[in-house]
Amino acid sequence: xxxxxxxxxxxxxxxxxxxxxxxSLRTAIAGAQAMxxxxxxxxxxxxxxxxxxxxxxxxSARAWGAxxxxxxxxxxxxxxxxxxxxxxxxxxxxxxxxxxxxxxTDAEGISRSLVEDLGVSLTGTRVFLLGAxxxxxxxxxxxxxxxxRELFLTNRTASKAEEVAAEIHTRFPGVRVVVGxxxxxxxxxxxxxxxxxxxxxxxxxxxxxxxxxxxxAVYDAIYRPAVTPLIAVxxxxxxxxANGLGMLLHQGAKAFEIWTGCPAPVAVMRRALELxxxxx
Ligand code: ATR
Numbered sequence: 470x471x472x473x474x475x476x477x478x479x480x481x482x483x484x485x486x487x488x489x490x491x492x493s494l495r496t497a498i499a500g501a502q503a504m505x506x507x508x509x510x511x512x513x514x515x516x517x518x519x520x521x522x523x524x525x526x527x528x529s530a531r532a533w534g535a536x537x538x539x540x541x542x543x544x545x546x547x548x549x550x551x552x553x554x555x556x557x558x559x560x561x562x563x564x565x566x567x568x569x570x571x572x573x574t575d576a577e578g579i580s581r582s583l584v585e586d587l588g589v590s591l592t593g594t595r596v597f598l599l600g601a602x603x604x605x606x607x608x609x610x611x612x613x614x615x616x617x618r619e620l621f622l623t624n625r626t627a628s629k630a631e632e633v634a635a636e637i638h639t640r641f642p643g644v645r646v647v648v649g650x651x652x653x654x655x656x657x658x659x660x661x662x663x664x665x666x667x668x669x670x671x672x673x674x675x676x677x678x679x680x681x682x683x684x685x686a687v688y689d690a691i692y693r694p695a696v697t698p699l700i701a702v703x704x705x706x707x708x709x710x711a712n713g714l715g716m717l718l719h720q721g722a723k724a725f726e727i728w729t730g731c732p733a734p735v736a737v738m739r740r741a742l743e744l745x746x747x748x749x
Contacts, residue, residue, distance in 0.1 A: 470721050473741035477734045482507065491515065495522050502541050502567060507554045508728040509539040510721075513603070516573075523571035532614075533607055536571035538724040543567050552730065574723035575716075576611040581723075582715030587686045589657055591615035597651050597684065598622050599673045600661035601629040604690055608661050609633050613641035620644055621651040623674070625662070650675075654683040658703075661690045665697035672698050681706035692717060695747055718742055 471484035489497040494515055501509055511519050519536035520526070530536045541553045543564025556564055583589045596617050598609055601624035610633075612620055620637065624630040627648065634646040658681075664673040681687070687703035690713040696704075703710045722733035743749065 470718065470738035470741045470745075471725060474725055474734050474738050477737040478729070478731055480729065480731075482729075489515070491518055494518055498522060498539065498569060502569060505553060506541060507552065508541055508724070510724055511537050511539065519571060522569075524568040525570045527570060527572040529573040529576065530571045533573040533576050533610065535573055535575070535607070537720065538572040538574050538727055540570045540572065540727050541567065542570050552728065554728070555730075572724070572727055574720040574727070575607055576614070577723050578716045578718070578720030579608055579611050580615055581719035582711070582713075583657070583688060585719075586711035586715040587657070587688060587709055589686055591617050591657075593618050594656040595619040595651070595653075596621070597655045597658045597679070598661060599659065600624055600663075600690075601626075601633045602662070605629075605661035606633050606636075608659060608690070609637060610640070613637045613644045613646075617644060619651075619655075620646045621655065622646060622648050623650060650678045651683070656684070657686045657688065658684045658708075659688045659690065660697070660699050663691070665689060665691045665699055666693070670698060672702065674699075676702070681708055684708060686710070689713060690716060693746060714739075714742060714746070 475482040491514055516535040516537050523536060523539060542550045543553045543556055544550050544566040545564060550568065553564065583591065591612060592615060594617050596612055598605060598620060601622060609620065609622060622630040622634055630648045634648050637644055637646050660673045662673045664670045681703055686709045687699065688711050689697045689699050691697050692712045692714040695712055700710045700712060718739050722735050722738055725733040
């Protein structure tokens with residue numbers, strides 16, 4: 470999606486993937502910086518490790534406790550820190566110092582996707598969230614940050630749901646968090662467990678305890694397969710549905726904007742993702 474976006478904007482940039490062992494992360498970041506890269510994305514298992522490896526943390530990375538995007542910056546003669554690419558673009562001379570700036574675009578990706586793909590605006594809503602692992606925690610915190618009214622949380626390992634609930638209670642005291650199934654209808658159901666990734670996976674919730682007629686919109690953070698077992702039953706029940714492709718897209722679009730300073734060509738990026746992931 471990034472290479473399609475660079476092409477669409479006529480930028481002579483290139484996005485490539487490298488497999489890096491956690492023990493080499495520090496060296497890999499320093500190497501990319503030395504080679505004048507514009508920035509990096511980090512994925513599992515590097516997002517937490519990178520928190521302690523970058524020079525400066527953006528508020529987004531501090532708030533979500535993880536770094537998924539790094540921008541390489543330089544300090545000019547005027548003392549101002551800018552993306553290193555700006556030095557090349559306007560011939561400002563060479564930076565006198567360099568630093569790494571860590572961001573997190575995952576959380577914003579979730580909100581943008583819920584708005585764009587489901588038309589859900591979160592403020593004041595009641596949400597049932599399945600899963601309190603890495604993705605589930607981040608989604609729960611973002612929902613609370615966006616001002617949902619009530620959040621129902623479940624997780625196979627209940628203690629993890631309790632921990633996330635306690636964190637929300639401290640950080641967002643205005644949000645009512647309940648660990649367990651809702652007893653009344655909710656506006657949105659989100660699956661943030663990994664159930665649905667593998668063929669033959671069970672549903673991530675017990676339909677005897679919660680009927681899909683009790684919810685308007687269903688979001689599955691999984692994007693491969695495009696139609697998970699949860700999406701299939703939700704569609705059959707007449708719910709509005711979306712899968713997690715939009716989350717992947719929007720975390721990328723936000724990272725693109727951080728590196729380039731240009732608005733991301735979101736439609737081009739979505740098309741590139743669909744072609745690469747679904748082949749159509
Ligand atoms: P991610 O970063 O993708 O969220 P994770 O932190 O390993 O990955 O979280 C996986 C989530 O799927 C967790 O909520 C996990 O439940 P546990 O915390 O109890 O492990 C959930 N999950 C995975 N396999 C599951 C299964 N077979 N049944 C129910 N939940 C499952």
